[in-house]
Amino acid sequence: MTGRSHYASEVTEALIGKTVRVAGWVHRRRDHGGLVFVDIRDRTGLVQVVSEPDKPGFAALEQVRSEFVVSVEGVVRARPAGMVNAQIRSGAVEIVPVAVDILSTAQTPPFNLAEANQVDELLRLKYRYLDLRRSELAQNFLLRNQVLMAVRQFFHREGFWDVETPSLARSTPEGARDFLVPSRLQPGLFYALPQSPQIFKQLLMVAGFDRYYQIAKVFRDEDLRADRQPEFTQIDVEMSFMDQEQILSLMEELLRYVFAETLGVTLPPFPRLSWHEAMHLYGSDKPDLRAGPPLVTLTDTAHQLDWALLAEAPSVVGVVIPQYQPSRKELDQWVEEAKDLGVGGLIWIVYGDTLRSSAAKWLKDEGLKGFAEASGLKPGDTLLVVAGEPSVTYPAAGQLRLAVARKTERLNDGWHFLWVTQFPLFEWSQEENRLVSAHHPFTMPMVEDLPRLETDPLSVRSQAYDVVLNGTELASGSLRIYQPELQARIFEILGLSAEEIEQKFGFLLKAFQYGAPPHGGIAFGLDRLLMLMAGAQSIRDVIAFPKTARGTDPLMEAPSPVDPRQLEDVHLRIVR
């Protein structure tokens, strides 16, 4: 007996009196009052089967244990009053079997699926196929599937072509470390797994494909941090003949479509902040809008004080905590935290019955009032103040704002998207003692900043943009330079030699000489997006077969030793 007529969760009151066939795993068996109750589980949920002695299926049901695979044909009936289980969709009915087939037996699983959260993750990864049976985890893959489809429906509707780009690509000396793939046919040469389809998608624009997207696997051989994976998935997009405004509004529409289709959530228009605003209002280029009001710049107010420490500080920045009166212990903790973040210290002002402060002695009444007024402090609020170089105070205040929000449990739910735009085009690399591209060297500068390109490069802003959700960077993109002359100026500023340029970017620059359209794009981190949408704790919970922080797959035992002949084939020897 193969096949099913219904999934477990589809067996509901509408089917009472009908014969159905279900198939799945034994979730639980109970013997009670001479009857045997078996919950059958499939990917949709549970349905209860009940039989009594000498009735069909009873003997088989008496034999089954957890995780056996069974097929049950039977008649649906209403459960007795008082036995209804409102927790599950089939909870008002049960199946009285006509026939039961035991399709597979099962050993006792190495961990209890119901208590998997308390089980070592390594063990769960080793038995991933069991862990994935947990509804909590399996539902993430239903969501992933729905999100993938919604993304594709949107791009299809908007005339984007899904184009597959190579996985066996060329190693590029920039960026993160490449995974290498030795060539057998060409001894001593290597492919690299792509860190992104960046070059290919730009070439597709030169080819006139006009609108490209791809849900692409990309690779980075980095030292793995908690939420990094050596391979991950990117929603990769590129389009021609569109300006930044058109791109932003279309990509915002994509996210709005995906959230509506999969979560039933209607997203409001995304606020936009320039990078400069984001840094001054949130001390971060990925602000978490949930974490309370923006920072307040108190530098001008401080400069009117006769307390030199603040009056002469290059910047003074405040974090307002609305309607919260911290304990002395909390305040002391935040002072410590501020020191850890690199600012000399932290002044607090608590607006209780009066204005109390750790620096009341120096600020005096006017100072306290001045700060309270400048930061819009209301009775019941608290203000934390740091002073120092702006490159330190804003990020530190931004971190404090987040720490306070976490501790006061004010990171309320919701989907707080925003665009951050106008990123700096260049950064100064201490390590290399030269200017480097903040995004990548093909990023288009803002037109109005072009005159300062050579004279004040660090002040030049780019037509680059990020999507931020609840403090996490979800996507990053830019308009690209398509004019060879402008590209040459950028390379000059980056101090690249003609040889380096030719070696690293030769094929792209050459392509641009044959008629390149204005173009730009973006790439979304799909795993991270899904982690947030699913409310998962880790991206490993939204990847079917993830790797550990050491890059291993405990299930398949990869990476593994290989046959010496395989190494000979690719002309390599291991060096220990």
Next chain:
Amino acid sequence: MTGRSHYASEVTEALIGKTVRVAGWVHRRRDHGGLVFVDIRDRTGLVQVVSEPDKPGFAALEQVRSEFVVSVEGVVRARPAGMVNAQIRSGAVEIVPVAVDILSTAQTPPFNLAEANQVDELLRLKYRYLDLRRSELAQNFLLRNQVLMAVRQFFHREGFWDVETPSLARSTPEGARDFLVPSRLQPGLFYALPQSPQIFKQLLMVAGFDRYYQIAKVFRDEDLRADRQPEFTQIDVEMSFMDQEQILSLMEELLRYVFAETLGVTLPPFPRLSWHEAMHLYGSDKPDLRAGPPLVTLTDTAHQLDWALLAEAPSVVGVVIPQYQPSRKELDQWVEEAKDLGVGGLIWIVYGDTLRSSAAKWLKDEGLKGFAEASGLKPGDTLLVVAGEPSVTYPAAGQLRLAVARKTERLNDGWHFLWVTQFPLFEWSQEENRLVSAHHPFTMPMVEDLPRLETDPLSVRSQAYDVVLNGTELASGSLRIYQPELQARIFEILGLSAEEIEQKFGFLLKAFQYGAPPHGGIAFGLDRLLMLMAGAQSIRDVIAFPKTARGTDPLMEAPSPVDPRQLEDVHLRIVR
């Protein structure tokens, strides 16, 4: 001026009098009668822009050359009578510009796009972004995109989950050669790029995902033949609790859906042949149903002759060529071809006014009549006959049937699908001097053949199936063994030691001990399917950035040398 209001092909008579903006490449410029005519090309096709001296855009249009990128805003008007071009969708109208922007200039391309067919493929691959501008090639990627979407729509509708499986997998000693990826974090160990997601998709069935599909990139480090690529794309499918009949009918529905949605073609139900029937009727496990009638087995007829050569032949097989009277020269060619195919010789019988034959002397009148009758020969037909061992005659006759069809140009168009089922479970490997799996060792035998598993393994048929289109194998699949005891019997017959089994398949067998559902699946070669659908000559014409037969990408120059430090990082040294 960015953005467009319409693609080139959308500018039609309905827009006469309206202002439009188009953007794209200069396909052709002509100066005629003082006017300048420029065809603008985008991915949809062409639209003509025309201007006269002193009118807006004239100066710019006078400057443009082929492949410049331009943006044109202008008013649509009807072309003068007699100037209508019925070849293109915008051929009844032209645009009179209000403004023309030259967005990019272009050097003269290294080959003439209009004559690309005569250009060396290596040059075209080096400038792939130019080759892809040709409508002939670009349309393949529109089709590819449509097919991908239709496949996904179908699976989504049918409740399949799109699940991504790892690209950094474990090297498996079976099958083709793996591409290896050295691990940096674990010196001396390697990942392998997957040859298929086979194990992962079976594990997903054990996890209860029930219906899985993925459009997956897979890799094989083989010596590349004409139409092989080191990386290619597979429509990979697996489902639980379904029998072979249900799987076949659902997958047939998939193809019917895709052909209807993308080509507007309604496919009739697919004929089904067992492997045995296919071999006897077409001498091939991938019959081309277009190539004329099936083979005729004439062994019984031959055994009644008193001509020992045929009367004692183990098999005698005929190819009927309906309504065709070959020249003597053609007949001689086919005799030669038969010898090349390993049969001793070929007898022909031509049914003209009378029955003529190369073997009239030995066959005599009765023999000729007997063969004509047994093969249903009609006046005007020709019969080719070969004799010998069945393992030689049927394949040779199958090849002759195809050769004749090609030469007589009888390979008419159309979509001739069929299922081939009941493949042998085992084959005898001369090389290894043992039984090997014909498909893979997890393939489910046919239930009625199970009693012969140990006693006559070569006679055991499997629940494996192929989809064949016009003589090309498009997909291959099977039901899988999910019972550990049966799997153990198969391994025993294959002569695998307990160690080998544990090392090669340990994790899958272990998974099956925790409750495996009955399951089966299939994988379609997407590139090959697209090649046939597009009527392309090569799979390189349906892959955006293909590699040469040496596995190189002439555009990106991959594979390439890498920095010595990169090799140190992965603990390897090149051995020449």
